[in-house]
Amino acid sequence: MDYPGNLFVVAAPSGAGKSSLVKALLELDSHVQPSVSHTTRPPRGQEKHGREYFFVSEQEFDAMVAANGFVEWAHVHNFRYGTSKRAIEERMAQGADVILEIDYQGALQIKNIFANAISIFILPPSWEELRSRLERRGEDASEVIDVRMKNAAIEVAQVDKFDFVIINELFERALFDLKAIVHSQRLKFSAQRRARAETFKALLTP
Numbered sequence: 001m002d003y004p005g006n007l008f009v010v011a012a013p014s015g016a017g018k019s020s021l022v023k024a025l026l027e028l029d030s031h032v033q034p035s036v037s038h039t040t041r042p043p044r045g046q047e048k049h050g051r052e053y054f055f056v057s058e059q060e061f062d063a064m065v066a067a068n069g070f071v072e073w074a075h076v077h078n079f080r081y082g083t084s085k086r087a088i089e090e091r092m093a094q095g096a097d098v099i100l101e102i103d104y105q106g107a108l109q110i111k112n113i114f115a116n117a118i119s120i121f122i123l124p125p126s127w128e129e130l131r132s133r134l135e136r137r138g139e140d141a142s143e144v145i146d147v148r149m150k151n152a153a154i155e156v157a158q159v160d161k162f163d164f165v166i167i168n169e170l171f172e173r174a175l176f177d178l179k180a181i182v183h184s185q186r187l188k189f190s191a192q193r194r195a196r197a198e199t200f201k202a203l204l205t206p
Contacts, residue, residue, distance in 0.1 A: 002116065002194050003089070003092035003093050003194065004092070004093070004095040004197070005093070005094065005095050005096045005097050005195070006116070006118065006182075006185055007088065007092060007097075007098050007110070007117040007118065008097065008098070008117070008118050008120060008182060008185070009099075009100045009106075009107045009111070009117050009119045009120065010099060010100065010101050010120045010121075010178075011103060011104045011106075011107040011119070011120070011121050011155070012121060012168075013148070013152030013156060014077070014134065014148045014151070014152065015131075015133040015134040015152070016124045016133075016152075017122060017124075017133070017168040017174065018101055018122045019101060020171070021168065021171070021178055022099055022101050022178075024171075024175050025099070025175065025178055025182070026099070028179065029097075029179070029182065032098075033091055033097065033099070034098075034099055035084075035087055035088050035091070035100045036051070036053060036087070037053055037082060037100075037101075037102070038056050038064065038081070038082045038083075039056070039079055039082075040055075040057065040058055040061050040080045040081075041053075041055070041081075044139060045139075058080075061073075061080055061082065064082060064084075065082070069082075069084060069085070070084060070085065071084070071085035071088065071109070071113050072102075072105075072106040072109035072110055073106070074103055074106050074109075077147065077151065081102070081103065081106065083100060083102065083106060083110070088100075104121070104155050104158045104161075107162070108158075116190065116194075118181070119162040119163045119164070120162060120163065120165075120178070120181060121159045121162040121165050122166050122174070123156065123159065123165060123166070123167045123168065124167075124168060125167055125168070125169035127149070129169075131145065134148055166178060166181075
């Protein structure tokens with residue numbers, strides 16, 4: 001089904017800067033709204049339930065899976081993450097552009113359900129820089145960082161399946177690239193026709 005709003009799906013290995021880029025975009029563009037995922041992992045730092053994620057128990061997550069409440073869900077770093085289909089559809093139907101921060105497995109599943117979804121992959125400039133960023137975060141033990149680096153190699157290998165790729169070497173440049181992707185997508189014929197249906201009807205009706 002077509003909706004007036006667009007759906008942007010952003011994936012990246014942990015530490016590539018995906019969350020920081022999406023947060024900056026949301027601050028600059030009020031027409032873009034986040035989709036809040038459900039997860040079984042505990043909150044980090046200043047994260048709040050319903051803002052960064054819906055933090056749920058394994059039992060609550062199981063119940064949503066059984067009720068087909070997720071458009072996608074996956075195991076990531078020993079926890080589960082899921083995206084509510086209803087939440088996405090409601091926002092897009094209202095004309096908002098929805099942006100998802102998601103792992104590559106979920107991004108590919110989303111593309112199978114929402115044909116018009118725009119997939120974006122964020123790459124680090126090098127493996128050395130990725131490890132350095134993970135270490136500077138100060139959130140994970142060395143063995144956890146090792147696991148994240150191993151997973152990152154698997155994730156980066158999927159980059160050719162995405163519509164757009166941004167290399168986050170300089171944050172300001174990467175943010176400019178992300179804004180450019182969002183803006184250019186809004187100007188595509190199919191997106192304009194969905195968003196301005198009445199205008200097209202008036203102009204194209206004999």
